[in-house]
Amino acid sequence: MNRRPAILVVDDEPRSVEVIARVLDEEFDVFTALNADEARRILENEWIQVIFCDQRMPHTSGVALLTEVRERWPDILRIIVTGYTEPQDMIGAINEAGIYQFIPKPWHPDQLLLAARNAAHLFQLQRDHERLNLEMKLTAVTAEARLGAQQARVKQNFHFDTLIRAPGSALSAVCLRAAQVATFDVPVLVHGETGTGKELLARAIHYSSLRSDRPFFAVNCGAIPDELLESELFGHKKGSFTGAHVTRIGLLDQADGGTIFLDEIGDVSPAFQVKLLRFLQEGEIRPVGSNESKRVNVRVLAATHRDLYGEVGRGRFREDLYYRLCAMVLTLPALRERRPDIPVLAQSILDALSAHHGKRVKGFTEEALACMQAYDWPGNVRELQNEITRMLVLAERDTLSADLLSPHVVRAAAAETRAVETRASEAGASQAISLPDGGPLKERVERMEATILTETLVRCRWNKSRAAEELGLSRVGLRAKLDRYGISRGGAFSKSH
Numbered sequence: 001m002n003r004r005p006a007i008l009v010v011d012d013e014p015r016s017v018e019v020i021a022r023v024l025d026e027e028f029d030v031f032t033a034l035n036a037d038e039a040r041r042i043l044e045n046e047w048i049q050v051i052f053c054d055q056r057m058p059h060t061s062g063v064a065l066l067t068e069v070r071e072r073w074p075d076i077l078r079i080i081v082t083g084y085t086e087p088q089d090m091i092g093a094i095n096e097a098g099i100y101q102f103i104p105k106p107w108h109p110d111q112l113l114l115a116a117r118n119a120a121h122l123f124q125l126q127r128d129h130e131r132l133n134l135e136m137k138l139t140a141v142t143a144e145a146r147l148g149a150q151q152a153r154v155k156q157n158f159h160f161d162t163l164i165r166a167p168g169s170a171l172s173a174v175c176l177r178a179a180q181v182a183t184f185d186v187p188v189l190v191h192g193e194t195g196t197g198k199e200l201l202a203r204a205i206h207y208s209s210l211r212s213d214r215p216f217f218a219v220n221c222g223a224i225p226d227e228l229l230e231s232e233l234f235g236h237k238k239g240s241f242t243g244a245h246v247t248r249i250g251l252l253d254q255a256d257g258g259t260i261f262l263d264e265i266g267d268v269s270p271a272f273q274v275k276l277l278r279f280l281q282e283g284e285i286r287p288v289g290s291n292e293s294k295r296v297n298v299r300v301l302a303a304t305h306r307d308l309y310g311e312v313g314r315g316r317f318r319e320d321l322y323y324r325l326c327a328m329v330l331t332l333p334a335l336r337e338r339r340p341d342i343p344v345l346a347q348s349i350l351d352a353l354s355a356h357h358g359k360r361v362k363g364f365t366e367e368a369l370a371c372m373q374a375y376d377w378p379g380n381v382r383e384l385q386n387e388i389t390r391m392l393v394l395a396e397r398d399t400l401s402a403d404l405l406s407p408h409v410v411r412a413a414a415a416e417t418r419a420v421e422t423r424a425s426e427a428g429a430s431q432a433i434s435l436p437d438g439g440p441l442k443e444r445v446e447r448m449e450a451t452i453l454t455e456t457l458v459r460c461r462w463n464k465s466r467a468a469e470e471l472g473l474s475r476v477g478l479r480a481k482l483d484r485y486g487i488s489r490g491g492a493f494s495k496s497h
């Protein structure tokens, strides 16, 4: 139920209070008080919106009471009813008590009603205004919190931890250096074969930098013809060339305050190198077809699979541009240079893919992992992702086995196994001859044991169950010995044998 606005009438004359109340009673809930104490009690207990107060009262003047109301209940609209209308009095009262309106005696009922209506309306407007203000603030706070959470999620998605690697991997050293350079506002050149994670690393640098709340854009310079690349980066004015139907804001402008990642920078033409150099020197962009330049603040991260320094030597890449692009060069190792990362990387890719496609697959057989570790992966992590996607599609059990691998991966793994076999048998033969040569018996027996273990594993194609059976060991027992001697796939034992 909608309550009517509440009005308090204060006058020491009971008759006046009664008459005023009768006039207002039609439209308002009217409360009455014959002195300041009664008025205070009502104000403390009721939600009064407008107060009508007589100026002349025995103990407290109307202005004094309304001054107190102004301090304690500032929202209430204050109206004074008075027989004294000296301008000086009015100005003083307005200043002191913040009077909304004077009603001179004798008043007319319509005048009283009109004043009450206007005051009640103003009270409502003030309330609405406050509520809207509050709502706007709350919306802003919520939006900010949402944006903050979103940014935090993005940052989390592109942190250095998203570059999956095994402990002690060569990739860890690169990530460490990248994390160090991230907060220095300098250009970085990322070098690495295709699919090694150059863009992933660039994103991690951006989202770990002071620019992380600003945009990150990636542009594949090798895939776009010169003219399009120029308009992509610098923008163009409508009508500046055939097909420029609308004005386009360049990515460098859109990325202002943030980072741009120029992938395959080694593939850009000499003409475009000049344009890029000008931007890096002057920090200004000029859209195609425009006469006006604009200053922008963008950090440039670039990447290439080429030997860019070599390209400088061969005269294919500008030396001055090279030095503008690389305050630091980070080189990502190829996957074949970090084979111990493959099992953990493969598992992480599989987890993501099986969650994405809703197909529950637990992991890989040891044989499948051994094949994957033996293969060279020229397409690096991207090729590994494709291979695992293919295996997942074909999988009929909850573990991916080697027979699901592409034939070229299995073939390469078999060739590698034969090579290891040959190396191991040669090493085994030479070790067998050298074993009796000196040293404590315990050590010589251990060397012999490590050699037998390696030979058996190679023969069993690193199938540990089969090797354990052949050696008369449990799988756990075999694993303990392998750990003890540091024997792993890849041939060498890491212990000082």
Ligand SMILES: Nc1ncnc2c1ncn2[C@@H]1O[C@H](COP(=O)(O)OP(=O)(O)OP(=O)(O)O)[C@@H](O)[C@H]1O
Pocket: 162, 163, 164, 165, 192, 193, 194, 195, 196, 197, 198, 199, 200, 201, 263, 305, 345, 381, 382, 385
């Ligand atoms: N260490 C890693 N951990 C997890 N995923 C990785 C890793 N390295 C690369 N990837 C994934 O491999 C794919 C290729 O990575 P990315 O595009 O960053 O490589 P790139 O070197 O920039 O390749 P290109 O030179 O072909 O553009 C992406 O899906 C990326 O998420």
